[in-house]
Amino acid sequence: MSVHALEIILSRQLADSLSVPVFIVDPEGNLLFYNPAAEKVLGRKFEDTGPMPVGDWGTSFYPRDEEGNLLPPEALPLVETLSRKQPAHKTFWIDSLTGKSTKISVTAIPIIGRSHEFSGAMAIFWDTEAP
């Protein structure tokens, strides 16, 4: 297996030291890494799952708008960042593991290294109701 670009490796180092949930994906949306705080959101452990294809993790959340309508994938910040290679931000609702609806803010940023190559994106989830 080849080695990730340095900026992806360093992104994991950063995510590792943060207490907010962070997801790191490749340009296709495959989940390369999620930190311990994100394990709680996803209900799985990186140690157990390793990287996950987009089909396996993209459907883990049921993102909804204010009226409770399911959001299409292209309305989600991470998907937008991957397609436009630009930062994106949105506040919406997801069904948590306990079935409770949680209002979260997601900020996604593109990861573009020194050689100007787009190597993926990083998304930070913020639970707006957390104390």
Place this chain on the structure above:
Amino acid sequence: MMKVRLHGTRGSYPSSSPETQGYGGNTPCVEISHGPDRIILDAGTGILGVDFDTDYPAARVDIFLTHLHMDHVQGLAFCKPLFTPGREVHLWGPEDGAEPLQARLNRFLSPPLFPIPLRDIPARLQIHELSGASELVLGPFRVTADYISHPGPTLGFRVECGSGVLAYLPDHEPVIGRSHLYPEDEWVSGIHLARNADLLIHDSQYSKKEYRHKAGWGHSSLNLAAEFCHRARARRLVLFHHDPAHSDAEITRMFKKFLSKTAYDFPMELARQGQEYTL
């Protein structure tokens, strides 16, 4: 057969103290030769030990810079071929995505830090930028370069010649502030450059204890260097970039203590200025 000669092994700044002459006081420079063909890795003060008059009859000289920290470029200012008209000097170094390599080198090689601006150097100078994952062939040498973890744009090199493989990562902190590398190889900076190398020259500036206070400074402990060598399955490890604050006696003591607590199955040794390896 590829020969690898260590002209400078010291990190950070050159040291002339008698207490550091055992492992050497010159900053990084490694010369690789195969018959009459030669390339140079880094231009620390060790480059002053390269015999350009005898060993470089051809006009062309190739110098590969891992990065532009002073200990890796300081020798350029007094590197003879640069001041010899008719010489063709090729400098290879990391792209930083913003400022050209020539402009970055010129900050040091121009007044007031240096009397002559780079453009007035008598040699025919050619500057080449290497970005992530580059590969080139120069005579018998195949050089692979990629960005590795160290402050500022920094490359590691893998040099293949015949069946011999050298990996050179003199300034490298493969994980920051953790005591072990990530368990998955694809998350280990630089591991692909060192994979199955016959000789790995790797940063090992600190003891395990010192590293706890130097996380993020861009250098490895002896422990991280050895773990990196083991994970890359390199066959022999040369511990490089000695801290100029450490005397020979201290370095030897650190190394012995480290050896007494580890059991790796590959040979490892402290880099010594003047040492030559044949691969």
